[in-house]
Each structure stands twice: as structure tokens, then as C-alpha cells.
Amino acid sequence: xxxxxxxxxxxxxxxxxxxxxxxxxxxxxxxxxxxxxxxxxxxxxxxxxxxxxxxxxxxxxxxxxxxxxxxxxxxxxxxxxxxxxxxxxxxxxxxxxxxxxxxxxxxxxxxx
Amino acid sequence: xxxxxxxxxxxxxxxxxxxxxxxxxxxxxxxxxxxxxxxxxxxxxxxxxxxxxxxxxxxxxxxxxxxxxxxxxxxxxxxxxxxxxxxxxxxxxxxxxxxxxxxxxxxxxxxxxx
Numbered sequence: 001x002x003x004x005x006x007x008x009x010x011x012x013x014x015x016x017x018x019x020x021x022x023x024x025x026x027x028x029x030x031x032x033x034x035x036x037x038x039x040x041x042x043x044x045x046x047x048x049x050x051x052x053x054x055x056x057x058x059x060x061x062x063x064x065x066x067x068x069x070x071x072x073x074x075x076x077x078x079x080x081x082x083x084x085x086x087x088x089x090x091x092x093x094x095x096x097x098x099x100x101x102x103x104x105x106x107x108x109x110x111x112x
Numbered sequence: 113x114x115x116x117x118x119x120x121x122x123x124x125x126x127x128x129x130x131x132x133x134x135x136x137x138x139x140x141x142x143x144x145x146x147x148x149x150x151x152x153x154x155x156x157x158x159x160x161x162x163x164x165x166x167x168x169x170x171x172x173x174x175x176x177x178x179x180x181x182x183x184x185x186x187x188x189x190x191x192x193x194x195x196x197x198x199x200x201x202x203x204x205x206x207x208x209x210x211x212x213x214x215x216x217x218x219x220x221x222x223x224x225x226x
Contacts, residue, residue: 033213035155042116042203042220043155048213087155098143098210099168102155 002026004103006088011109012078020073020106022088030093032064032071033100037085046086047073075108083110114138116218118204124224125194133189133221135204144187145205145215146179148172155203161187162210194225 004024012018022032031050035043047055049064049071061074075082085107089100117136125131137144146158160167161179169177178190187206191198201222205215 031213035217037155040201040220040222042217044217045214050213089155098145098160098162098207098215099157099170100147100155100215101157104154 002090002092002101004088004090004101006086006103006106008104009107009109011111013111014078014080016078017074017076018078018108020075020086020088020108022071022073022103024069024071024088024090024103026069026090026092026101028092028094029066029069030091030097032062033089033091034060034062034073035087035089035102037087037105039084043087078110080110080112083108114216116204116206116216118202118218118221120221121219122222122224124226127196127225128193131191131194131223133191133202133204133223135187135189135218136185137187137204137206138216139185141206141208141216143167143207143210143212144179144181145207146189147203147205147217148200149203149220150200158189158202160210167210191223194223196225199223199225 006022034046037043047062064071085105087105089102144161149155159169201220203220204218207215
């Protein structure tokens with residue numbers, strides 16, 4: 001099987017930087033995705049790491065270390081609208097390539 | 113921007129009844145997925161579909177579930193005899209290819225089984 005661990009809650013103030021960590025245990029690891037979900041809404045793709053290192057997309061960056069089975073999502077210049085749940089999701093290779101295995105999510109609350 | 117659409121947004125049904133959840137994936141996408149999310153829990157994979165057949169299904173996707181692409185645009189999930197524990201948000205997703213980094217999720221159908 002596979003397991004993903006991420007903090008259940010994180011809080012921060014507007015303008016701050018926050019890092020959401022994700023550690024995983026799985027065989028056949030292919031890549032790590034990050035999705036954002038506002039209350040009751042659809043998961044929205046944020047970032048993907050197939051290789052080690054940092055991927056930057058505007059205010060959001062994601063990092064992966066395959067050797068440490070670890071990744072993180074970095075959110076900069078936080079805004080109130082960033083309050084949401086953030087999920088890391090593992091992609092495995094082979095016949096399961098399209099399938100996403102989600103973590104339990106981190107609820108981010110941004111305070112004014 | 114193209115988006116995945118789902119109908120209905122909410123469905124209430126009696127235990128034992130059949131429900132069909134409908135999705136219209138993004139038009140040039142070839143891979144389709146159903147996920148579900150029980151309230152307060154993580155998103156769970158149900159099934160993937162490509163070239164008019166199931167590519168993979170999870171242990172949740174038992175004989176009570178089926179998927180179909182009845183025409184060139186719709187993708188449906190049928191639950192034959194609903195159980196209380198089927199109450200969840202059901203998300204449809206699509207991607208251009210199986211290796212695509214991004215899966216695009218629809219807004220979901222909230223299913224409540226009484």
C-alpha cells in the first residue's frame with residue numbers, strides 16, 4: 001500500500017510564507033502532485049514534481065526529494081483567499097499511472 | 113477555459129435505489145476518472161477509464177459500481193443499489209493522457225443516501 005503524511009492544520013497571517021510538508025511511503029513512486037480545495041469545491045491542481053528539486057509557479061512552489069520520500073508546498077505572500085485545504089497526492093508508475101493517491105489534507109487558515 | 117462539468121450538483125436517494133452521476137469531461141481529454149470524498153476525509157480514487165474501458169479500479173469500486181461513456185461527451189457513474197456509506201462527494205476528473213501531470217476535477221455531486 002501507500003501512506004502519505006501531512007499536517008492536519010496550519011495557520012498564518014496575510015503576507016506571510018507557509019510551508020506544508022508531505023512525507024510518503026509507496027512503491028513505484030512516479031511523482032508528487034499538490035491540489036487545493038476550497039470548502040465543498042473541486043480539487044484544483046497547483047503543482048507537480050516528477051524530479052527532485054523546486055518547481056515554481058507564481059506565489060506557489062513545490063519541492064521534492066525522492067531519496068527522502070519528502071516534498072513540500074511553499075506558499076508565499078499569503079492572501080485570505082489562500083485559506084483552503086491542500087492535498088499532496090502520489091502518482092505511481094506502471095498500470096496505476098493515472099491514479100492519484102491523496103493525503104488527508106492540510107487545512108490552511110490565513111488571518112488578516 | 114474548458115472545464116469538467118457534473119450533474120446533478122446534489123442527489124438525495126433512498127438506500128437500495130440506483131443513482132447515475134453524470135460528467136462531461138474536457139472535450140480533447142482521453143482519460144477519465146471518478147473519485148469520491150466522504151465528508152471530512154481524503155479524496156479516494158474509484159476508477160479510471162480510457163478507450164471505452166476501465167483501466168484501473170480500486171477496492172471501493174465493487175460490483176455495485178459501473179461506468180459508461182454512452183456517447184462522445186458524457187461519462188457516467190452508476191451505483192446500482194446505494195448504501196448509507198455511499199454518501200459522499202463524487203468528483204469526476206479528466207486528463208489529456210495518462211501521463212499528464214494535471215487532472216482537471218469537476219465541481220462534484222454530493223450524494224446523500226437515506
